[in-house]
Amino acid sequence: MRILIAGFQHETNTFAPTPADYRSFLHGGGFPALCRGQALFELAEVNLPLGGFISAAQSAGHTLVPVLWAAAAPSAAVTEEAFERLAGEIVEAARQGGFDAIYLDLHGAMVCAHCDDGEGELLSRLREVVGPELPIAASLDLHANVTAGMLEHASALVAYRTYPHVDMAATGARALGLLERIFAGERLYHHAVRLPFLIPINAGSTMLEPAASVYAGLELRDRESAATLSFAAGFPAADFPECGPVVWGHGADRARLVEAVEALAAEIVALESRWSVPFLDAFDAVAEAQRLAQGASRPVVIADTQDNPGAGGDASTVGLLRALLAANVERAALGLICDPEAAELAHAAGEGARLRFSLGGTPSLGEPPLEVDCEVIRLSDGCCRYDGPMMHGTLAELGPCAQLRIQGVSVLVSSRKAQLIDRNLLRMVGIEPERMAILVLKSSVHFRADFAPISEAILVAKVPGPMAADPADLPWRRLGEGMRSKPMGMPFSPA
Numbered sequence: 001m002r003i004l005i006a007g008f009q010h011e012t013n014t015f016a017p018t019p020a021d022y023r024s025f026l027h028g029g030g031f032p033a034l035c036r037g038q039a040l041f042e043l044a045e046v047n048l049p050l051g052g053f054i055s056a057a058q059s060a061g062h063t064l065v066p067v068l069w070a071a072a073a074p075s076a077a078v079t080e081e082a083f084e085r086l087a088g089e090i091v092e093a094a095r096q097g098g099f100d101a102i103y104l105d106l107h108g109a110m111v112c113a114h115c116d117d118g119e120g121e122l123l124s125r126l127r128e129v130v131g132p133e134l135p136i137a138a139s140l141d142l143h144a145n146v147t148a149g150m151l152e153h154a155s156a157l158v159a160y161r162t163y164p165h166v167d168m169a170a171t172g173a174r175a176l177g178l179l180e181r182i183f184a185g186e187r188l189y190h191h192a193v194r195l196p197f198l199i200p201i202n203a204g205s206t207m208l209e210p211a212a213s214v215y216a217g218l219e220l221r222d223r224e225s226a227a228t229l230s231f232a233a234g235f236p237a238a239d240f241p242e243c244g245p246v247v248w249g250h251g252a253d254r255a256r257l258v259e260a261v262e263a264l265a266a267e268i269v270a271l272e273s274r275w276s277v278p279f280l281d282a283f284d285a286v287a288e289a290q291r292l293a294q295g296a297s298r299p300v301v302i303a304d305t306q307d308n309p310g311a312g313g314d315a316s317t318v319g320l321l322r323a324l325l326a327a328n329v330e331r332a333a334l335g336l337i338c339d340p341e342a343a344e345l346a347h348a349a350g351e352g353a354r355l356r357f358s359l360g361g362t363p364s365l366g367e368p369p370l371e372v373d374c375e376v377i378r379l380s381d382g383c384c385r386y387d388g389p390m391m392h393g394t395l396a397e398l399g400p401c402a403q404l405r406i407q408g409v410s411v412l413v414s415s416r417k418a419q420l421i422d423r424n425l426l427r428m429v430g431i432e433p434e435r436m437a438i439l440v441l442k443s444s445v446h447f448r449a450d451f452a453p454i455s456e457a458i459l460v461a462k463v464p465g466p467m468a469a470d471p472a473d474l475p476w477r478r479l480g481e482g483m484r485s486k487p488m489g490m491p492f493s494p495a
């Protein structure tokens with residue numbers, strides 16, 4: 001096959017403060033920077049769906065026609081300009097023809113300023129250009145809000161099966177498998193079931209039950225039904241009617257496919273009350289971490305989930321930092337606070353300097369910055385390579401960064417936001433995570449891949465921030481009629 005390949009990923013939190021403009025896609029915000037043409041092949045070894053697809057396709061002898069790959073940190077809606085420029089380039093490349101199939105590396109939860117369903121829109125424009133028969137396969141994030149439009153216009157969709165997403169490359173390879181079946185002439189049917197409740201992201205980790213068993217069971221269900229099943233738990237912070245979890249599959253035997261999809265959906269719904277995790281407030285989380293850290297040889301991790309820049313936060317809230325300082329903790333580290341001005345001041349002052357300034361703060365929440373006295377311990381250009389299980393091989397470019405020490409707390413301050421999912425981000429400014437008693441990480445679940453193996457315990461804190469850990473806390477206006485805004489929650493009805 002000659003396969004046109006492109007990637008365009010965004011996870012949109014419509015309640016978040018900051019939109020994703022074209023510039024956000026240029027540097028990637030923790031993802032690889034925007035690349036075009038032959039540069040896509042440099043992602044072959046990165047744990048991204050595109051990387052897995054490229055490796056599998058090249059070893060199978062297919063020819064690839066690369067267009068572009070772009071992603072931005074999760075945030076509020078993608079601007080019309082950013083969508084039209086990037087989607088427009090992909091559609092234009094498709095218009096040139098000269099290929100037998102298309103592979104897209106998509107997220108599946110992109111909302112744009114001018115349309116609710118970014119991926120459905122892109123797929124429908126491509127379908128218009130290439131006609132009804134040409135195979136189009138896309139890989140999706142486990143947090144995709146899968147829409148009827150996406151299912152209609154793609155020939156096949158497959159989602160990750162792990163959260164933390166350690167199987168991104170494997171999912172890209174799975175998408176190739178489906179393209180090959182279609183190209184070989186197999187007629188693949190699809191069947192989908194929309195589930196009736198939103199799943200909080202913290203509750204969806206496949207390192208915890210019930211997600212661990214549900215996802216682990218997919219392989220057996222695939223074999224038994226000769227289909228490829230997916231379960232996207234959805235991204236429960238996108239206010240549009242198709243927000244929510246969807247189970248679907250593609251298979252040549254329609255009856256067995258339908259049976260398998262319906263059975264999987266029924267099992268997930270039967271476990272409804274178990275899709276939740278306990279939360280602590282900032283002060284309780286710090287007190288509990290101090291208690292657990294006594295006599296422990298490994299750090300206690302607190303996830304600052306509501307300011308997770310991987311879900312729309314700006315990595316700027318200071319609620320947990322305030323609680324750490326109030327408790328006079330020792331050997332604590334926090335990563336990261338995105339504050340370009342603080343990073344610039346630290347760089348101007350130099351290592352060893354003592355400074356007093358205002359750090360972080362989130363105006364959209366009415367949260368003022370924190371006045372701090374600090375010492376500049378280590379400066380960095382903000383470039384590092386991830387080695388953790390999830391994004392290994394990715395080069396992060398966070399702009400000028402610094403380790404600031406405030407009492408007993410070492411804070412990684414950056415110029416661009418990124419989710420704290422990899423220990424190398426802390427090491428970049430001289431923080432050795434294994435030597436800390438308490439680590440506060442701005443991440444919801446992805447940190448578990450690299451940090452669970454070195455941690456004594458993991459606590460999840462619910463501190464004011466833009467990403468509601470409990471989706472029922474959000475001021476929904478456009479959710480689907482009857483959708484429960486959390487497991488066992490109240491059905492939504494439009495005002």
Ligand SMILES: [Zn+2]
Pocket residue numbers: 141142143165
């Ligand atoms: Zn995800």
